[in-house]
Amino acid sequence: MHTIKTQIKTDCANCEKRSNSFLKDIPKSSLYLFQNYRKAQKSLPARSIIFEEAKSHDFIYTILSGWAILYKTVSNNGKRQILRFVLPGDLIGYQTTAHGHLAHSACTITQSVLCAFSRTEIKPLLSKHPELAVRLLEMGSKDISLCQNHLIATGRKTAKESIAYVLLELFFRVKKQIPNDYESDTNSIMFPITQEDLGDAVGLTNIHVNRVIKELISNKLITCNKRKLSILKESELSELAGFSHEMM
């Protein structure tokens, strides 16, 4: 576990340039107002905790760069369930229980840069600026969709199908949210996820994930290591996974 370094910067210019940031399409007047509530920019090393389940925490964040995960530790057996992979442009930390505690933990996968907003100061803002609330509704709707498809993959698909599904979902989310890592190679993305992470996302052991991924590789559907994921036969893999672009 690493120490969290916080560095306040007045310049956060890239934040609202990102096309899929939650500040997209917010009218300038509201946007400027919202900017006032930007409190800090944090740069975190890989595998460091952003916030923890069941605690209270004053900030919500947008990811400017890097990968992270939202997860929960199961109380009766200590296992981890990854709820969501977090990519640049995503908003995290807004979800609390009825008692005001965080619903889950968040942890960086790679070195990341976050932009923090004060939770308490933003709430009253929503009533005054409906565009913000509507934008949050849209994002929430995508979150639910993502979670439901994730549930289907975990509940009603075989190991092979569910892993294929997660790989495809991540592939297209990255393509959409992160500017080309491998310009020349449109079938590939940077892929810093371990096989254990994948297992914790779909309810499998890292060992079985390994067996399945090796099978997908030997079937020439993908290539995959901790650096890079390539989708070799998109349509075939999509059919196997029960994945469609409609889902995204």
Next chain:
Amino acid sequence: MHTIKTQIKTDCANCEKRSNSFLKDIPKSSLYLFQNYRKAQKSLPARSIIFEEAKSHDFIYTILSGWAILYKTVSNNGKRQILRFVLPGDLIGYQTTAHGHLAHSACTITQSVLCAFSRTEIKPLLSKHPELAVRLLEMGSKDISLCQNHLIATGRKTAKESIAYVLLELFFRVKKQIPNDYESDTNSIMFPITQEDLGDAVGLTNIHVNRVIKELISNKLITCNKRKLSILKESELSELAGFSHEMM
């Protein structure tokens, strides 16, 4: 599959009286305005389809009475995943894909009464009445929480644990959202769900669900049939399930 009977009624008085309806806490001024968009009250028999995945549909609904489910059919193997049990006061049908199609199907479990609102007419309303948007945000937040805990039950719990979890979740949601079915017996609720439904919710076969439920019964933790569910030892069952009231 049953024919959908639609009957328009001007009186929908109980709708906003329910304490957990999505219209709760909305100022009178907005509320009256919102009421204008109430289009119809539908009464449906048990096991009838409310709307179907991937189609377009003009209405969103609140449940006035009865139980329903949101589900999706997995494209590559035809299996069903239940995403959510729907109880009186819940709002359904607002979730669409980027292409404007419904994200999932909905079906009644028991005979039900729904209150319909026009989707297209409500959207512009949100910008004008932030309280509505904020209220929807709150509901969306609960939906996500529910879905995430459901994912954990399916992904990282054993059959016994996940079934115990679903029973407890339903038990307390019913207690909160439906007025006492069995006044004298506070440990019991009406329970119209089949074991096959339970299996489709947590990714198990009806046969294995049956074995587990019989085990829970013989352990004297619950009694359960298609009419009635009783929680006999709440704390013991909760510990087994990894369930806590914080989750709700």
Next chain:
DNA sequence: CGACCTTTTGATTGGCGTCAAAATCTGTGG
């Protein structure tokens, strides 16, 4: 009362977990 739905039971199978250990990769410090 009779057809269908739901629950129950038993036998068998198989997918994925567990355990153990080797091989490889990665990052850090000397």
Next chain:
DNA sequence: CCACAGATTTTGACGCCAATCAAAAGGTCG
């Protein structure tokens, strides 16, 4: 720039939880 420790991937053997198949028993509703 190399060495080394820890993390991650890979392999194999074995076991178990839950699926599958089959069929009987019990419930429910028209």
